[in-house]
Amino acid sequence: MTNFIEILIRGLMLGSVYALVGMGLTLVWGVVGIVNIAHGEFVMLGAYFAFWAFSLLHLNPLLSVVLSIPVFFFAGVMIHRRITERLVKEHELSALILTFGMSILIWNLAQFFWTNTFRSVSYLTGSFPFIGMVFAKSKTVSFGLALVITAALFLFLRYSKWGKAIRATSQNSEVALVCGINTMKMRMLTFGMGIGLAGAAGAIISLQWVIFPQMGGSYISKAFAIVVLGGLGNIQGALAGGLIIGILEAMVTQYLSAKMAQIIPSVTILIILLLRPTGLFKK
Amino acid sequence: MKTLSLKKIPVSLGIAILMAFLISIPFFASDYWITLLVLIFIFTVYASGWNLFSGLTGYTNFGLAWFIGVSGYISSLLISDYGFFWLYAWPIGAILTSIASIGVGYILLRIKGVYFAISMVALTEGTRELFGTEYLAPITHGGQGVPFVAGIKLPTLYWAILLLAFLSLLICYKIISSKFGLRLLAIREDEQAAETLGIHTTRDKIIAFMISAFLVGLAGSIHFTYQNYIDPSFAFSIHLTLTPIVMTLFGGIGTVFGPFIGATLFTLIHEILWAELTLLYMAIFGGILMVLILFFPQGLLGWMKEKGVLPRIRKI
Numbered sequence: 273m274t275n276f277i278e279i280l281i282r283g284l285m286l287g288s289v290y291a292l293v294g295m296g297l298t299l300v301w302g303v304v305g306i307v308n309i310a311h312g313e314f315v316m317l318g319a320y321f322a323f324w325a326f327s328l329l330h331l332n333p334l335l336s337v338v339l340s341i342p343v344f345f346f347a348g349v350m351i352h353r354r355i356t357e358r359l360v361k362e363h364e365l366s367a368l369i370l371t372f373g374m375s376i377l378i379w380n381l382a383q384f385f386w387t388n389t390f391r392s393v394s395y396l397t398g399s400f401p402f403i404g405m406v407f408a409k410s411k412t413v414s415f416g417l418a419l420v421i422t423a424a425l426f427l428f429l430r431y432s433k434w435g436k437a438i439r440a441t442s443q444n445s446e447v448a449l450v451c452g453i454n455t456m457k458m459r460m461l462t463f464g465m466g467i468g469l470a471g472a473a474g475a476i477i478s479l480q481w482v483i484f485p486q487m488g489g490s491y492i493s494k495a496f497a498i499v500v501l502g503g504l505g506n507i508q509g510a511l512a513g514g515l516i517i518g519i520l521e522a523m524v525t526q527y528l529s530a531k532m533a534q535i536i537p538s539v540t541i542l543i544i545l546l547l548r549p550t551g552l553f554k555k
Numbered sequence: 556m557k558t559l560s561l562k563k564i565p566v567s568l569g570i571a572i573l574m575a576f577l578i579s580i581p582f583f584a585s586d587y588w589i590t591l592l593v594l595i596f597i598f599t600v601y602a603s604g605w606n607l608f609s610g611l612t613g614y615t616n617f618g619l620a621w622f623i624g625v626s627g628y629i630s631s632l633l634i635s636d637y638g639f640f641w642l643y644a645w646p647i648g649a650i651l652t653s654i655a656s657i658g659v660g661y662i663l664l665r666i667k668g669v670y671f672a673i674s675m676v677a678l679t680e681g682t683r684e685l686f687g688t689e690y691l692a693p694i695t696h697g698g699q700g701v702p703f704v705a706g707i708k709l710p711t712l713y714w715a716i717l718l719l720a721f722l723s724l725l726i727c728y729k730i731i732s733s734k735f736g737l738r739l740l741a742i743r744e745d746e747q748a749a750e751t752l753g754i755h756t757t758r759d760k761i762i763a764f765m766i767s768a769f770l771v772g773l774a775g776s777i778h779f780t781y782q783n784y785i786d787p788s789f790a791f792s793i794h795l796t797l798t799p800i801v802m803t804l805f806g807g808i809g810t811v812f813g814p815f816i817g818a819t820l821f822t823l824i825h826e827i828l829w830a831e832l833t834l835l836y837m838a839i840f841g842g843i844l845m846v847l848i849l850f851f852p853q854g855l856l857g858w859m860k861e862k863g864v865l866p867r868i869r870k871i
Contacts, residue, residue, distance in 0.1 A: 307669045358849065364669055365615045366848050369800065372617075373844030376797065380838035489793075493680055496673050531688045538681030545666050545674050 278405040279522050285411045287518020288418035289476055293491050294498030294510040294517075295425065296469030302505020303442040303462040306356055306367040310375035311495055312488030314467050316382060318344060318474020319483040326393045333395045333479055337417055340475040341468045348467025352460050360459065375488065382485035390482040410480045417476055422511060425469070429507065438462055442505055490534070497537035500544045503551025512553065577717055581710035589713050593781060595822045596720035600774035601799035602806070602814030603723050608767035609800075610809040611736060612760055613743030614664070618675030619771060619799055621659075621682060624790035626652035626772030627779040628686065628695065634780070635703030641780055644705075645715075649773035656768030660761040667746070683791035700786025707780060716777050720815075723770045728811045730766075732870045739763055740809075794837070801840055804847045807854030811871055816855060 297311045318340050325331040325339070355374075359367040396410040429435035440448040441458040449455045473491075477483070497517055502509025517536065524533040544551070581589055601619065609616045630648030633639040639647070663674050685691060687698035695701075730736045738759050741749040750756050779785045799814070802821045806813030828836060851858070859865045 307673075355845075355849070363613075365613065365672070366852065368615060368669055368672055369804070370845050370848040372797070373841040373848070376793075376841030377838050377845065378841075380835060380841065384834050384838065493677065496677070500670075500673070529689070531684065532690075535681050535684045535688075538677035538684070541677040542674055542681070545670055546662060549666060549670065 279526050280519060281405070281407070282411070283519030283522030284515055285407075285415040285518070286522055287515035288415050288422070289473055289480075289514075290491075290494050290498060290518050291511045291514025292418055292421060292469050292473035292476070293495045294502070294514045295422070295507055296466040296473070297492075297495040298499045298502060298505055298510040299469070299507060300463055300466035301499065303438055304352070304356070304459045304466075305360060305364065306463075307364065307371065308356075308466065309368065309371040309492060310378060310488075311371075311466070311470055312490075312492030313375045313378040313382075314344060314348075314470035314488075315474040315477065315491045316379065316483070316485060316488040318471035319478035319487065320382065320386065320474075321471065322475035322478040323391055323393055323483060326395065333393050333475070334413070334417070337472055337475040337479075340471040341421075344471025345464040345468035347471075348464035349460050351467070352463035356463065357456070357459065375492075379485050379488055386485060388484060388486075390484050392482045393478045395479065408480070414476045414479050418473075421469070421472055425465075426507070434458075434461065493537040493541075497540040497544075500541050501552055503553055506551060506553060509551055509553045513551075574721065578714065581713055586709060589709055591822065591826060593709075593713050593716055595819050596716040597774050597778050597781070598799060598802060598818040598822055599720045599815045600716070600723045600770055601795070602802040602818045603727050603811075604767045604771035604774070605799045606803045606808060606810075606814045607723075607727050607730065607770070608763045610803060611731070611739035611743060612763055614668075614760065615672040616675055616764075616767070617672045617796055618679040620791045620793070620795040621675065621679040622652055622656065622768045622771040623775030623778065623795050624679070624682065624686075624787075625655060625775075627775040627785055627790050630776035631701055631703055631779050631785040632694070634705050635701050641705045641707050645773060645776040645780070648776040649769050652772035652775075653765045653769035656765050656772075657761060660764040661757075664757060664760045664764065679791050679796070683787045686787040686791070695787070698787060700784060700789070702784045704783060705780045712777065712781055716774070719770070719773055719777070723774075724811065724815060726766065726770070727814075728870065730763075731809075731811055735759065735762075736869070743809075797840060797844070801844050801847070804844065804852075804854055807856030807858075807860075810854070810856040811869075813854050813856040 293311070293315055297308060300306060300308050300311075321340050321343065322333050322336040325336040326333050331339075355370070356367065359370060396413055399406050399408045400412075429439060437448070437453045438458050438461065440451065440453055441455045441462075445455050448458075474483075477487075477491075494517055498510050498513035501513030501516060502511070517540065520536050520540075521533045524536060577592075580592065601623070604622070605616060605619050608614065626648040628648075629651050630639075630641075630644040633644040633647060634641060659678065663671060663678070666674055686695045689697060691697070730739075738749070738754050741752070741754060742756050742760060746756055775790075779790070798821065799818075802817030803814045804817070805821065806815065806817030825836075828839065832839065847854070853861060856865065856871060860867050860871070865871055
């Protein structure tokens with residue numbers, strides 16, 4: 273029984289990080305209307321950001337997590353201004369194919385410059401016992417960080433002026449425009465926030481797992497599963513979806529095999545799209 | 556019987572001369588050129604198969620590698636483990652794939668737009684992981700792949716893929732200039748309106764999906780017989796989905812000959828770049844894809860039609 277609870281908690285910790293990736297994707301999808309297939313690649317870049325900051329500048333990885341948010345936010349804003357804003361009014365599949373190209377461009381460039389070597393940030397290694405269970409230090413700290421970022425995002429969207437404007441744009445872009453909201457600016461801001469979340473998630477991921485240029489692929493499939501579970505553009509749903517995927521993965525890894533755990537996102541996407549295409553939760 | 560008008564004769568004559576030339580190539584060209592042409596024709600079939608479904612209906616199929624991989628696996632395993640003759644193994648693979656695609660299409664084609672694209676990616680990724688697991692290893696040999704020898708000579712393989720490429724272009728031509736093609740285009744422009752006008756959209760989409768699966772699957776079987784090897788990460792790789800899409804977008808999406816032009820050009824570019832820029836090859840393709848979408852969404856043939864170099868008809 274202790275074992276089961278331990279796995280459950282491990283799944284929750286895993287899921288909190290996945291939820292960060294998924295919330296970024298669903299936010300951009302819901303507000304900007306662009307499905308960013310390159311989202312996983314920004315997770316990878318975030319992980320490398322923390323890695324290089326640690327190994328070259330000896331920066332504390334926890335500080336890189338905090339720093340990665342503004343850095344990736346501005347990168348996202350620039351990308352949106354230069355590239356993706358042009359596609360907002362086009363058919364949604366144009367953006368799909370464009371970000372698909374972007375994703376391949378980014379991981380191949382990363383592979384070219386940083387090689388395929390598996391790397392990791394060796395900070396906070398080891399584990400500690402807690403009422404008869406054992407937890408890795410890095411994962412516990414990551415869990416805390418992920419929760420803080422999630423809470424900050426929720427508070428921002430709910431109470432701040434910009435957060436309200438973003439939600440209005442997501443609900444109905446035209447009416448929001450009529451009400452005097454600069455929807456173009458809100459889209460830019462949201463795209464930046466999505467990329468910022470991806471970068472922060474990547475920096476957190478580098479604390480606990482090995483990183484390599486093609487790691488984005490596995491995170492984007494998880495993020496899609498989360499978005500589909502939670503319902504398009506539904507942030508709370510994405511949080512719940514992330515936790516569900518994390519717990520499922522921990523369970524399957526424990527009781528079946530690690531290889532089978534990799535099938536979870538694909539199977540989840542297919543089952544949910546078939547049975548309940550609007551997601552598990554009411555919007 | 557239809558009579559050929561005077562205007563049409565030079566075109567058919569030109570095609571006949573080109574075909575005669577292509578058929579005669581193995582008699583005088585070196586193996587290098589035959590290999591290159593085999594690749595061009597394989598990718599012509601992939602690209603025009605993708606175009607046939609996605610270009611006409613507007614449903615982006617990000618799971619082209621699923622057709623290729625499933626059919627390739629079936630035929631490769633039939634050849635290697637059950638001693639089938641390649642001529643029987645190929646069509647069995649393609650037919651089983653198109654039957655499977657009816658099932659997949661019946662389920663997934665109800666899902667619209669982006670969700671369809673994602674679910675096809677999920678299907679491909681899931682199948683790849685599944686084929687590599689220990690549970691299916693007795694059948695698929697797991698992740699280490701299946702090396703096999705089909706005992707087919709290069710010229711025979713070349714003629715087979717040439718015939719298939721010719722047939723798929725012919726099929727695309729026939730479909731695009733038919734009422735069925737018009738119905739598919741109506742689905743692309745406005746699916747709800749098409750449905751209101753009495754088009755059985757689900758049926759038409761599934762038929763197009765099935766034809767696409769058959770052609771692409773057959774080419775996939777030939778592809779892996781040519782490689783003498785198959786493994787999950789190669790058979791279901793993103794590369795096999797991406798390349799035909801880039802080729803189609805470059806040549807002109809929704810046109811008949813665009814995919815062929817794109818396949819020819821990009822296979823040649825690949826041949827030149829591969830030796831020089833092996834490591835950045837995918838990045839270049841990704842970059843080209845972005846530039847095409849941003850600045851050149853019509854593709855080469857679409858652009859030529861717009862400028863009046865080619866007549867503005869669907870049949871080209």
